Amino acid sequence: MLFHSFFSTLIGKKITLHLKNDVSIEGTLTSIDQFLNVKLEDIKVHNADKYPHLLFLKNIFVRGSVIRYVDLPFEEVDTALLQDATRREAQLLKQKSMGDPKTLAV
Amino acid sequence: MENTNLKTPADFLQKILGKPVYVRLHSGIYYKGTLACLDGYMNIALENTEELYEGKVTNSYGDAFIRGNNVLYISPA
Amino acid sequence: MSGVSMSSMITEPLDLVKLCLDEQAYDQHLNMVLEDAKETVTNFEDDRDQVNDGEIGEKTVQTHSYKLLFVRGDSVVLVSPPKRA
Numbered sequence: 001m002l003f004h005s006f007f008s009t010l011i012g013k014k015i016t017l018h019l020k021n022d023v024s025i026e027g028t029l030t031s032i033d034q035f036l037n038v039k040l041e042d043i044k045v046h047n048a049d050k051y052p053h054l055l056f057l058k059n060i061f062v063r064g065s066v067i068r069y070v071d072l073p074f075e076e077v078d079t080a081l082l083q084d085a086t087r088r089e090a091q092l093l094k095q096k097s098m099g100d101p102k103t104l105a106v
Numbered sequence: 107m108e109n110t111n112l113k114t115p116a117d118f119l120q121k122i123l124g125k126p127v128y129v130r131l132h133s134g135i136y137y138k139g140t141l142a143c144l145d146g147y148m149n150i151a152l153e154n155t156e157e158l159y160e161g162k163v164t165n166s167y168g169d170a171f172i173r174g175n176n177v178l179y180i181s182p183a
Numbered sequence: 184m185s186g187v188s189m190s191s192m193i194t195e196p197l198d199l200v201k202l203c204l205d206e207q208a209y210d211q212h213l214n215m216v217l218e219d220a221k222e223t224v225t226n227f228e229d230d231r232d233q234v235n236d237g238e239i240g241e242k243t244v245q246t247h248s249y250k251l252l253f254v255r256g257d258s259v260v261l262v263s264p265p266k267r268a
Contacts, residue, residue, distance in 0.1 A: 002208070002210045002214075003208075003210060003214050003216075003253070006208070006216070020258070036214075036255070064255070065257065067255050068254075068255060068258050069249075069252055069253060069254055069255070070252070070253035070255075071249055071251075071252060071253075072216070072250075072251040072252065072253055073251070074218075074250040074251040077216075077251055079208075079216075079218060079251075082208040082216060083206060083207070083208060085208070086204075086207075086208040086209060086210075089210060090197075090201055093197070093210075093211050097145075097195065131260065133260075137261075142193055142196075142199070143193060143194060143195055143196055143198075144196060145195050145196050145197070149195075149196040149197065150196055151193060151195075151196040151198075151199040155263075167261075167263040168263070168264065168266075169199055169202070169203075169263060169264055170199075170261055170262070170263045171196055171197075171199045171200050171203065171261065171262040171263065172196075172260065172261050173213055173256070173259050173260060173261070173262075175257070176260050
C-alpha cells in the first residue's frame, strides 16, 4: 500500500517505465491501482524495435507485474516523507508478523 | 544416524540456523555463508557470504539478504 | 555498526533490508525507491555452442545512472549493504 500511495502523489507527472522486455515507455501518469498497474497518456516508446505497433499508441495501460523500474522525477518527490512512511510501514509489518504462522519461530 | 530426530523441514532449518550453509538459486548461483535467519517466504539473511558461479567465487558480501522466491535449496556446508 | 554482532539486532531477514535501505524506501515485497542509483549490465556473448572450448565470449559492460528510481521487488535477487570504505 505504501508505493500505491506514493505513486498516487505522482499523478499528472511525467515518469518513465522500464519494462522487463527492455521496452521503455515515457508518459504522464494518469492512474495507478493497488497492484501498481498504471495508465499513462501522451506516451513515447523507446526500444520498440520488436514491438513496432507500440509506436502508434497515445495512451497505454501497463500491468504492474511487467514493470522492472520506474524512473521518477526527483524534484517532484518528498524523499523525507517517503522515508517516514517506510518506517511506519515496516513497524506495522513487524507487529503483524509476530502472529503470522508463515514466520518461523526463531 | 543423527538425522533420525529431524521431523519437519522447519526442524531442519532450526537446526542449521547459525551454521555455514550453501544456498542454491534457480539461476545456478550458489551463496555460501552463515545462516543468520530466515522467514516463511524463505527470504534468507546470510553473514560472511561468498557468491559462487560455475565453481568460481564471483563476489563476496559481509551481509546478504536473498529474496526467497529465488531459492532452490539450502544445504549445510 | 562495526563490532556489534549482527545477530543481536536481526531477528528476521527483512531486518537486514532495513539496515541496507536506511534512508531509502522499501516494502515487504522488496519494492524500493533508490536515490542516485547506478545500474550495471554485464553481458557475455555466449558462443559456447559454436566453439566447444568452453570459454564464454566477449564481455560488454553498460552502466546507467538514475537520480531517483523505483525498483519492483519481484526482480530483486539479493540485497546487501554498501561495502565499507
